Amino acid sequence: MNVYEAIMNRRTIRKFTQEPVLEDTLVKLIDCARYAAYGANMQPLKFMTVTDKAKLEEIFPHTKWAGCLKDGAPKENERPTAYIAVLGDSKIRPNRSYEVEAGAAVTTMMLEAVELGLGSCWLGAIDRQGISRILGLDESLDLVYLLALGYPMQKSRAVEMQNGDTKYYESEDGTINVPKRSLEEIIVK
Numbered sequence: 410m411n412v413y414e415a416i417m418n419r420r421t422i423r424k425f426t427q428e429p430v431l432e433d434t435l436v437k438l439i440d441c442a443r444y445a446a447y448g449a450n451m452q453p454l455k456f457m458t459v460t461d462k463a464k465l466e467e468i469f470p471h472t473k474w475a476g477c478l479k480d481g482a483p484k485e486n487e488r489p490t491a492y493i494a495v496l497g498d499s500k501i502r503p504n505r506s507y508e509v510e511a512g513a514a515v516t517t518m519m520l521e522a523v524e525l526g527l528g529s530c531w532l533g534a535i536d537r538q539g540i541s542r543i544l545g546l547d548e549s550l551d552l553v554y555l556l557a558l559g560y561p562m563q564k565s566r567a568v569e570m571q572n573g574d575t576k577y578y579e580s581e582d583g584t585i586n587v588p589k590r591s592l593e594e595i596i597v598k
Contacts, residue, residue: 415523420566420587422528423475424487425559432458434525435491435558441521442495442514453502454514454553457544459492467543468492472555473534477576478585489530489557493518494544497551511553518556528561 410418435458442456459465469488475481483489495514497507515531522529532555541552563583570588577587 410524412520415520417567419519419523419529420585421530422559422561422563422565423481423530423557423585424483424562425489425528425557426562427486427490428560429460430491430527430558430560432460434527435460435493437525438493438518438521438556438558441517445510445513445517447510447513451502452510453498453507454510455496455498455550456514457494457496459494459544460490464543465489465492468540468555471536471539471543472532472557474530474532475577476534478579481579487562488559490559491557493556493558494540494552495554495556496546497553499549499551505551507551507553515554515556522558526560527558528563530557532557 439456439458442454443452447453459468465488474483495511497505497511499505519529519531535552535555537552540555541550544552546552563585565585565587567589568586570590575588577585579585
C-alpha cells in the first residue's frame with residue numbers, strides 16, 4: 410500500500426472486533442507521530458497507550474461518538490481495544506497551543522494504522538478532565554485528543570456529496586458513508 414492508497418482507504422471506524430492491539434504496534438504508530446510536522450521543531454507532544462481492559466472501560470463513558478448517527482456509539486462488544494492519548498507538554502510549549510502538531514501527529518498515526526489493518530477514530534469530543542484523572546496525568550500534560558484503535562468490525566467509505574450535505578450516514582448493510590466534496594468544488598482557479 411502506498412501513501413495515496415492509505416489516504417483514500419482511511420475512514421473513521423467506530424466499531425471494532427475485540428482482538429487486542431499489540432503494544433509493539435501502538436509504539437510503531439507513536440514512532441510515526443514522532444516524525445510528523447512540528448512548528449519550529451519544538452515537538453511538544455507526548456503519547457500514552459491504553460490497553461488495560463479496566464482502564465478502557467473507565468475511559469469510554471468520557472467519550473462521545475458519531476454525532477450524525479442515531480446509534481453510532483460502539484456497543485460493549487464493539488469498543489476500541491486501545492487508545493493512544495495525545496498529550497501536550499506545557500514544559501515544552503508554555504502557551505499550551507498544540508492543535509496543529511496534534512493534528513499532524515494523529516493523521517500520521519491514522520495513515521499507518523490503515524497499512525497495519527487497524528481501524529481508528531480520532532476523538533476530540535471527550536471529557537478531558539475526567540480522562541486526565543483516569544490516566545493520572547500531572548498538571549504539565551494536557552490531553553489534546555484520544556485516538557481510538559482496534560481491528561475494524563465495520564466498513565466505511567467515501568461517497569460523493571449531494572446538495573452540500575456533509576452528514577455521514579449508515580446504509581442498510583451497516584457501511585458508514587462519508588460525503589466528500591468534489592475536486593471541482595474545492596480547487597479554486
